[in-house]
Amino acid sequence: MCLSIPGKITEIYTDGSLLMGKVDFGGALKEVCLDYVPEAQKGQYVLIHVGFAISVLDEEEAQETLSTLREMAALDEELSSDEIR
Amino acid sequence: MTPLEQIDRALAIAKRPDVIFTSYGDMLRVPGSTVDLFNVRAKGGDVRVVYSPLESLKIAQANPDKEVVFFAIGFETTAPPNAMAVQQAQKQNIKNFSVVVSHVCVPPAMEAILSSKKNRVQAFLAAGHVCAVMGYHEYLPISQKYKVPIVVTGFEPVDLLRGVLAAVKQLEAGQAEAENAYTRAVTLEGNLPAQKVVNTIFQPVDRKWRGIGMIPLSGLGLRPEFESFDAEKKFSVGEIITQESPLCIAGEILQGLKKPPQCSVFGKECTPSSPVGAPMVSAEGACSAYYRYHREEVSA
Numbered sequence A: 001m002c003l004s005i006p007g008k009i010t011e012i013y014t015d016g017s018l019l020m021g022k023v024d025f026g027g028a029l030k031e032v033c034l035d036y037v038p039e040a041q042k043g044q045y046v047l048i049h050v051g052f053a054i055s056v057l058d059e060e061e062a063q064e065t066l067s068t069l070r071e072m073a074a075l076d077e078e079l080s081s082d083e084i085r
Numbered sequence B: 001m002t003p004l005e006q007i008d009r010a011l012a013i014a015k016r017p018d019v020i021f022t023s024y025g026d027m028l029r030v031p032g033s034t035v036d037l038f039n040v041r042a043k044g045g046d047v048r049v050v051y052s053p054l055e056s057l058k059i060a061q062a063n064p065d066k067e068v069v070f071f072a073i074g075f076e077t078t079a080p081p082n083a084m085a086v087q088q089a090q091k092q093n094i095k096n097f098s099v100v101v102s103h104v105c106v107p108p109a110m111e112a113i114l115s116s117k118k119n120r121v122q123a124f125l126a127a128g129h130v131c132a133v134m135g136y137h138e139y140l141p142i143s144q145k146y147k148v149p150i151v152v153t154g155f156e157p158v159d160l161l162r163g164v165l166a167a168v169k170q171l172e173a174g175q176a177e178a179e180n181a182y183t184r185a186v187t188l189e190g191n192l193p194a195q196k197v198v199n200t201i202f203q204p205v206d207r208k209w210r211g212i213g214m215i216p217l218s219g220l221g222l223r224p225e226f227e228s229f230d231a232e233k234k235f236s237v238g239e240i241i242t243q244e245s246p247l248c249i250a251g252e253i254l255q256g257l258k259k260p261p262q263c264s265v266f267g268k269e270c271t272p273s274s275p276v277g278a279p280m281v282s283a284e285g286a287c288s289a290y291y292r293y294h295r296e297e298v299s300a
Helices: A059-084 B004-014 B037-042 B053-062 B079-091 B106-114 B128-134 B139-146 B157-172 B192-201 B224-229 B250-254 B286-293
Strands: A005-015 A018-025 A028-033 A045-049 A052-056 B019-023 B046-049 B067-074 B097-104 B124-127 B150-153 B178-180 B202-209 B213-222
Touching: A005 A028, A018 A045, A028 A045, A028 A052, A045 B128, A052 B079, A052 B128, A059 B157, B004 B019, B004 B037, B004 B067, B004 B097, B019 B037, B019 B053, B037 B046, B053 B067, B053 B079, B053 B097, B067 B079, B079 B097, B079 B192, B079 B224, B097 B202, B097 B224, B106 B124, B106 B139, B106 B213, B124 B128, B124 B157, B128 B150, B128 B192, B139 B150, B139 B178, B150 B157, B192 B202, B213 B224, B250 B286
Parallel strands: B019 B046, B019 B067, B067 B097, B124 B150, B150 B178
Antiparallel strands: A005 A018, A005 A045, A018 A028, A045 A052, B097 B213, B202 B213
């Protein structure tokens, strides 16, 4: 099944009885249903699955993953500079 | 995971001239016993790919003289969107919309694998997006009962590494806990509004898994009060008896008993462009991943 991807909420509105919004996936805007994340705010990142936001991403926790990524990149650099030597 | 006869029943509905059949893109190439949805479309069937189940509802509203059927399949992650489509159809009184439901749930399948005498699985990475919806409280008793670490894991490469690391650390320390390594998206209780709508529309049912067989209460089906949205009842498809390809070992692969290259049709009759079994279909399927990234054969 199609995987979920994170995107940033740029707009929130209602369509009939449904809470909808526009989400930015790295430049591509798509309409998604926000009914399952009524607490979501404009500017927050949400996880989108088949056109529905299923989770609001915790920014602090996301930063932790990013710092692991940076650590890996740093380690990678260190290792490859070792190789050159 | 969807059993062959379920695919065949969906195909029988998709072939009807009065039907617009809508589905997620990755179901189009899942083979039934003779054809797939692509073949049905090639022969003139109106089969359309939708990104969201709400698009199916819009198609139903735009085509009141047609019956619009949506293939509501997937794990717990797609259950809330699919349930919402049915709920909206009822609220908006859209009568020409119905669904073929074939939902499956992770915890009963995990238990089926763990309780098998042949089980070789030592730890599970629990799919993070299923847990984003359902939380991970269901895994606490399973990890305790079977003494197996279950680590909630995200899908970015670094998330996967983190999940594997957490599982290995637990195994080395002799622990067996349900652990969350995907904290930015997953909480213990999951998405409660989504679970509420799922429980309103669906109820647990016995479900046959392709290649594995029947697992009690491992799926979701429509509750009786939403029967009018059941496409299989609407079109009285009836019983379809099918036979799986005797060559495909999807069941053993899904249970971790065999690896894709051990299958006699892997990479030969069965490739991502012409899959014999379900794990070869979408990119995240085990056979498809082996086909793309397996290096042994090249270096041999």
